[in-house]
Amino acid sequence: MAEDSADLLKLPLDALHLSLEGRMVPFAGYAMPVQYPLGVMNEHLWTRQHAGLFDVSHMGQLTLEGEGAAEWLESIAPGDFKALQPGRIRYSLLLADDGGILDDLMVTNSSHGFYLVVNGATKHDDIAHMRKSLPKGLTLTHMEGAALLALQGPEAVDVMKRLGVSPEFPGIPAIDELKFMQASPYLWQGVRLGISRSGYTGEDGYEISLDPQDAERFAKALLADASVKPIGLGARDSLRLEAGLPLYGHDLTPEIEPVEAGLAFAISKRRKTEGGFPGADRILKALLDGPARKRVGLKFDGRQPAREGADVFVGDAKVGVVTSGGFGPSVGAPVAMAYVDAAHAADGTALEVEVRGKRLAATVVPMPFWQKTYVR
Numbered sequence: 001m002a003e004d005s006a007d008l009l010k011l012p013l014d015a016l017h018l019s020l021e022g023r024m025v026p027f028a029g030y031a032m033p034v035q036y037p038l039g040v041m042n043e044h045l046w047t048r049q050h051a052g053l054f055d056v057s058h059m060g061q062l063t064l065e066g067e068g069a070a071e072w073l074e075s076i077a078p079g080d081f082k083a084l085q086p087g088r089i090r091y092s093l094l095l096a097d098d099g100g101i102l103d104d105l106m107v108t109n110s111s112h113g114f115y116l117v118v119n120g121a122t123k124h125d126d127i128a129h130m131r132k133s134l135p136k137g138l139t140l141t142h143m144e145g146a147a148l149l150a151l152q153g154p155e156a157v158d159v160m161k162r163l164g165v166s167p168e169f170p171g172i173p174a175i176d177e178l179k180f181m182q183a184s185p186y187l188w189q190g191v192r193l194g195i196s197r198s199g200y201t202g203e204d205g206y207e208i209s210l211d212p213q214d215a216e217r218f219a220k221a222l223l224a225d226a227s228v229k230p231i232g233l234g235a236r237d238s239l240r241l242e243a244g245l246p247l248y249g250h251d252l253t254p255e256i257e258p259v260e261a262g263l264a265f266a267i268s269k270r271r272k273t274e275g276g277f278p279g280a281d282r283i284l285k286a287l288l289d290g291p292a293r294k295r296v297g298l299k300f301d302g303r304q305p306a307r308e309g310a311d312v313f314v315g316d317a318k319v320g321v322v323t324s325g326g327f328g329p330s331v332g333a334p335v336a337m338a339y340v341d342a343a344h345a346a347d348g349t350a351l352e353v354e355v356r357g358k359r360l361a362a363t364v365v366p367m368p369f370w371q372k373t374y375v376r
Contacts, residue, residue, distance in 0.1 A: 060123025080268030099279020152205035202243025244367030
């Protein structure tokens, strides 16, 4: 929150957020809406029950083109990108030389190359890191200024159908037939939309990339539907927490490797056998022997939440630290993610979390805290 407001970048929908009475705060170098008059808890519940519109244009959108693109991606991330089919998306991790996580990202095979979405706070570092090893013949392009919207919730599909979003080319599935982790090009009133069935709330929904000049008209059309409300950063955070989804810079950092983070699924089967990605020796050893600590879910006996940085104890021994925490509006109770020593990470383990000098009773529970509703 230390950024000077005069230095903050504006989202393509900045004027719309202000007109909707969004409370703007500094985030990842941008002025972004943290909430609207509806309030964080109501925005959260609206998204779970209807459809919420999020402006995530601060995220980094990149294209990678050229012969050998899949092979190069496999040199910096542990996914099997050679086998990724056109229109398919893979969650992956940008890794440091020692296997620490530099960022998590989404990789889409766009038929003529790859489309990457990286976190807003790390995008410039990610681009610099990638370009250090980018071979001749490959082109990495930052789609700077492009808009990215997320429509999330059980009514999102009906909203998109009512809006008349249609496939751009023959053979592309209708918008309601697109499945989770699939992407295709679509049209709306002559506007080109790159749409994926994905998101970071645990709900069904879409992420929509489009030209910033078209973003306000499209967003207003979405908001004109009675099912849709604008949703800010506050509810986005509580939604992803309930869904057990880690947030980079909090639950994921360069000091954390994928296995302890519970992200071994992002290491494709072939790569577990072949290796060849940064930090492979360390990561494959953790897969074989088990990590020294694990990311776990915590539920609390009372109503008081534990926040990031709270220490986790067994008796007098500190065994971990909370990395994300808060009240889960859908769960109706406080929830948290923490890294704890592997010996105390089993489901059902009783722990204590220190908050303002007081110990709160907590129990290790499976994640997600709220059942995901993806359409597979």
